[in-house]
Amino acid sequence: MSDIITKSKKELDAMAPKEFQLALDDMSASAIERFSKMRKLPDSLAKVLDTHIAKGKWAAKGKWAAKGKGGAKSHSAKPGRASRSAPTPSKTRLTPDDGYIPFPERFRAWWDGTPIATVKKSPPTGSRAAKTGTGHQDKNKRDENMPGAAGILHSGTIDPDPDWTARVRTRVWGEGFGLPGGPDVICAMARLCDTQIGDKAAIFSAGASGPAVALASETLASVTCFEPEGSTWLQAGVPQRDAITLNIFDEHTPDFGSKVFRRFFARENMCFAPSRQKVLKAASHALQGGGQFVFNDFVLLEHGHEMDAVKSWRATEPMPPLVWTIDDYKRHLSDARLELKGTANLTKSYVAQVEADWRRLMESLATDPLPPEGVDALMSEGTIWQARIAALKTGQLSIVRFHTALRTIRSLSGPA
Known part of the structure; x- marks a missing residue:
């Protein structure tokens, strides 16, 4: 199943709901959350996405609740001390603190000839840009030690696919x-x-x-x-x-x-x-x-x-x-x-x-x-x-x- 993040709007519009659901099943929760904020979908696919996200949250919530009710890993609160709240799912966010600069911003800075901060570390594990084929981290980061916008876009001679x-x-x-x-x-x-x-x-x-x-x-x-x-x-x-x-x-x-x-x-x-x-x-x-x-x-x-x-x-x-x-x-x-x-x-x-x-x-x-x-x-x-x-x-x-x-x-x- 090809990654839906890389598909164009035209390809997504032509996608069947069942095929779209299968693609969602192969994605992590954090990737799906970012995808939902990044892309505009036709109504048929938007419903599938909303249902998938709702089911995921419900399943996660039920799992944590079960652990808190005497499961093998549950811990009762000690007298006189407030019980520790159940863990919440971690959310990967691309912020300036991550050190990752999304490709559109890199490309704009390169085209305009304006300075841009050098990428000093990879985007968080599980992020869209860290996955080969779903973002551009591999292609954009390969000469990250070079200063300026051009240095973090590409190096050497590119031989593009015709x-x-x-x-x-x-x-x-x-x-x-x-x-x-x-x-x-x-x-x-x-x-x-x-x-x-x-x-x-x-x-x-x-x-x-x-x-x-x-x-x-x-x-x-x-x-x-x-x-x-x-x-x-x-x-x-x-x-x-x-x-x-x-x-x-x-x-x-x-x-x-x-x-x-x-x-x-x-x-x-x-x-x-x-x-x-x-x-x-x-x-x-x-x-x-x-x-x-x-x-x-x-x-x-x-x-x-x-x-x-x-x-x-x-x-x-x-x-x-x-x-x-x-x-x-x-x-x-x-x-x-x-x-x-x-x-x-x-x-x-x-x-x-x-x-x-x-x-x-x-x-x-x-x-x-x-x-x-x-x-x-x-x-x-x-x-x-x-x-x-x-x-x-x-x-x-x-x-x-x-x-x-x-x-x-x-x-x-x-x-x-």
């Missing part, structure tokens, strides 16, 4: 999305280039199904997604929608077809492409006459000395980024026969969106915690986004939206 990475991204950004903004971003890009019903559109390396589903729903266009081999989306499966298809491309020699699409889109991934010039030319080649390519990307204000936060961001990303300036992009877009129609700096709203979504996640951890493997994925993803935001806040790095269109080559005729 499935948990996908689940963490879903929890932060929403079902089917791996980047901030949800469906609004791709729909705004489609409106910018006046995508029409019946247009054929393409998305470069979306990494998840959400953008394609949103684009197909908003514009009623057919959407083709180009993903590199090994994409996490390939492991998760393709949504069963007639308007959406998934094509695999070679990252080093990309080919998106010839004169196939009216609209092409990409989000914050061009700087990670191993052959970006080839991607631009392949996208241009895939556009029909009048076709447009809209994409967002990380952009440097100018080349030169980089601040430490930007250097740290480069080192933190799973794939090292090659960041261009707007002038770099103008030159390479022209080489790819793409005309730049306009740019927009989205950095301020982008940072605000990311921070709001991660703070919402922090708040949810208090009532919907993660198991250790989920914590590893959360920390790995959090480290990446923390570095991105820190780099963007320097002002040397920006998120810029590029609106481009296929440049028409006009043939000139005249007297021979």
Whole structure:
């Protein structure tokens, strides 16, 4: 029986009362008491929990009463001295005196960069966090002698479970999305280039199904997604929608077809492409006459000395980024026969969106915690986004939206 403390709200809502009762039977009284205060349950399970707690208290009370009525271990009170009261069940409480700092507080302090007291001793035996699989004590305490918030969260290189990475991204950004903004971003890009019903559109390396589903729903266009081999989306499966298809491309020699699409889109991934010039030319080649390519990307204000936060961001990303300036992009877009129609700096709203979504996640951890493997994925993803935001806040790095269109080559005729 899996521990119900680690289950999400959705999993608990779908749980049968009998299965829930069996899970309660495997838990200690103190663990059940903490669980009842920590989680909100549907009515059917709440009744089971209340009944279980009531029976436990009644049984404990009856046992103590029996001992006090002449049982083998009972002791009569001595004359002239008040009798000692029956023992009461011990209750494990996580207080500041325990020296244990719950994971949500640790994570918040790490994300905010604020100091936090080092864990000096383990949480009390029997507590949720002390049990492997029900809390995060093993993962969070392993480098407890290191100062600061980061030291009590993890150490060394984390190699998170890919499935948990996908689940963490879903929890932060929403079902089917791996980047901030949800469906609004791709729909705004489609409106910018006046995508029409019946247009054929393409998305470069979306990494998840959400953008394609949103684009197909908003514009009623057919959407083709180009993903590199090994994409996490390939492991998760393709949504069963007639308007959406998934094509695999070679990252080093990309080919998106010839004169196939009216609209092409990409989000914050061009700087990670191993052959970006080839991607631009392949996208241009895939556009029909009048076709447009809209994409967002990380952009440097100018080349030169980089601040430490930007250097740290480069080192933190799973794939090292090659960041261009707007002038770099103008030159390479022209080489790819793409005309730049306009740019927009989205950095301020982008940072605000990311921070709001991660703070919402922090708040949810208090009532919907993660198991250790989920914590590893959360920390790995959090480290990446923390570095991105820190780099963007320097002002040397920006998120810029590029609106481009296929440049028409006009043939000139005249007297021979």
